[in-house]
Amino acid sequence: MLICIPGxxxxxxxxxxxxxDNHCLSNLSLKLLYLHAELFHSHHGLLEEYxxxxxxxxxxxxxxxxxxxxxxxxxxxxxxxxxxxYLVDVEMxxxxxxxxxxxxxxxxxxxxxxxxKVKDRSxxxxxxxxxxxxxxxxxASVQMNKQNFVRALSWIKKEFSCTQDKLxxxxxxxxxxxx
Amino acid sequence: xxxxxxxxxxxxxxxxxxxxxxxxxxxxxQTIHHRLLQNLGIxxxxxxxxxxxxxxxxxxxxxxLILMDLDMPVMNGIEATRKLRAMGIQxxxxxxxxxxxxxxxxxxxxxxxxxxxxxxxxxxxxxxILRKVQNHNN
Numbered sequence: 573m574l575i576c577i578p579g580x581x582x583x584x585x586x587x588x589x590x591x592x593d594n595h596c597l598s599n600l601s602l603k604l605l606y607l608h609a610e611l612f613h614s615h616h617g618l619l620e621e622y623x624x625x626x627x628x629x630x631x632x633x634x635x636x637x638x639x640x641x642x643x644x645x646x647x648x649x650x651x652x653x654x655x656x657x658y659l660v661d662v663e664m665x666x667x668x669x670x671x672x673x674x675x676x677x678x679x680x681x682x683x684x685x686x687x688x689k690v691k692d693r694s695x696x697x698x699x700x701x702x703x704x705x706x707x708x709x710x711x712a713s714v715q716m717n718k719q720n721f722v723r724a725l726s727w728i729k730k731e732f733s734c735t736q737d738k739l740x741x742x743x744x745x746x747x748x749x750x751x
Numbered sequence: 752x753x754x755x756x757x758x759x760x761x762x763x764x765x766x767x768x769x770x771x772x773x774x775x776x777x778x779x780x781q782t783i784h785h786r787l788l789q790n791l792g793i794x795x796x797x798x799x800x801x802x803x804x805x806x807x808x809x810x811x812x813x814x815x816l817i818l819m820d821l822d823m824p825v826m827n828g829i830e831a832t833r834k835l836r837a838m839g840i841q842x843x844x845x846x847x848x849x850x851x852x853x854x855x856x857x858x859x860x861x862x863x864x865x866x867x868x869x870x871x872x873x874x875x876x877x878x879x880i881l882r883k884v885q886n887h888n889n
Contacts, residue, residue, distance in 0.1 A: 635871045642786040650782070657779050688822055689777075692849040695870045696780050 619745045631738050636698030652743045658697045659736055665690050666729055669709075673722050683721065684713040690728065699739070705731040769884060770813075771795040774804045774831065775820040775847075780870075784818055784847075787877055800824055801831025808835065814842050816884045818872070821848035821859055829862045836863035843884045847872055 623640075626632045643650040665686050672683050691706035693699075705728040712720035771793050773784045781797045788795040796814075798804050800823040817835070821828040832844055845866040846859050852867065860867055866883055868876045 635873070638871070638873060639783065642783065642790070650786075654779050654782060657782075661777070661779065685822060688850060692822070692870060693777060693779060695849045696777075696783055696872075698871070 615745075619742075622742060622745060626738055626742065629738075630700050631735055632698045633700040633703075634698065635696065639698060654697060655739045655743050658693055658699070659739060662690055662693050662702070662732060663736075665693075666725075666732060669725055670729075673718075673725055678716075678718050678721060680713050680716045680721075684710065687713050699735050701731045702728065702735050769793050769815040769881065771816040771818060772804060772807065772812075772814040772842075773797045773818050774799075774801060774823070774828070775818070776800050776823040777820075780820070784872060787872060787874065791874075791877065791881070793881070801826030801828060801834070804831050805834055805838075808838060808840055813840075815888060816880065817842050817844045818880075819844055819846050819864070821846060821850060821856075829859050832859070832862040832864060843880070843887050845880045845883075 623636075626636070639651055639654060647653075669683060669686050669690075672678055672686075687706055687709040691703055691710065694703040694706060705724070708724040709721070709728050712724045771788050773781060773788070773795055775781050775784065775797070776799050781799075785795055785797055793816075796807070796812075798807055801819075802825045804817065804819070805826070817840075819828045819832055823831075826834075828846060828848070832846070835842075835844065843865045844863060845868060846856070846864045847868050847870055848856065848859070849870040850856060851869050856867060865887070866880055868880065
């Protein structure tokens with residue numbers, strides 16, 4: 573089947589050409605492919621900029637860069653999976669810490685262990701702000717100072733909430749990007 | 752650069768293919784350490800606590816390197832390291848923890864560690880550990 577393709581000749585006058593529908597579809601496919609590639613590169617560029625902003629704000633550190641290098645063809649969304657697991661894990665630990673803070677007598681041996689767990693998880697994923705906030709919490713727990721512990725816990729929850737928002741945004745973009 | 756040298760060494764047979772056991776209760780850490788070692792050409796297995804590390808050795812398996820986390824449920828890194836040495840396990844055991852050396856890691860080291868590295872484990876730290884394994888094996 574032939575399809576009419578309107579066009580303009582070098583002299584500037586209208587000149588139609590006739591192409592087979594297969595040739596047309598092939599051209600259309602190429603154009604769509606090109607458009608898709610443009611969109612992909614544009615989106616990928618935005619993601620890279622977003623990641624850079626996370627570094628600039630100190631939300632993440634070099635360890636996060638190391639994590640990025642671990643993804644492969646077989647597991648393109650490995651980083652997103654790790655982020656999701658980290659966020660779920662730390663949220664649970666912070667919830668447990670909060671429950672301990674509600675008691676008049678805090679079991680500081682338990683909360684010290686939990687505080688170290690948050691630091692451990694945060695160090696390995698590269699969540700810098702949360703990692704730094706852990707040191708205050710650990711110190712307060714070791715000193716068995718409830719007032720400082722409550723204050724440090726409040727700070728770490730604030731830092732985690734901010735980090736959670738940022739990493740969740742990254743994860744959403746990452747899914748779309750195949751990251 | 753060093754990791755590329757190590758990888759090419761393993762690939763060419765100049766460096767004997769190493770095996771490693773990752774002992775850590777956290778899934779994120781397990782995945783990261785597993786992939787880091789895998790990318791360096793190190794065959795590795797993962798267990799979730801010190802007791803599982805003992806059990807895997809009791810089943811007859813042996814490893815050139817054991818990456819031992821400190822804080823784990825059921826059996827922590829200190830107790831697991833002590834038990835492995837008591838069993839006669841001579842593998843290189845590297846303790847890894849987010850606790851720093853100033854946090855009283857002495858008991859962990861005295862349990863029988865060959866090395867201690869503060870988390871996070873980077874390629875550079877891992878290569879440093881693997882060099883110790885190579886020297887130990889030679």
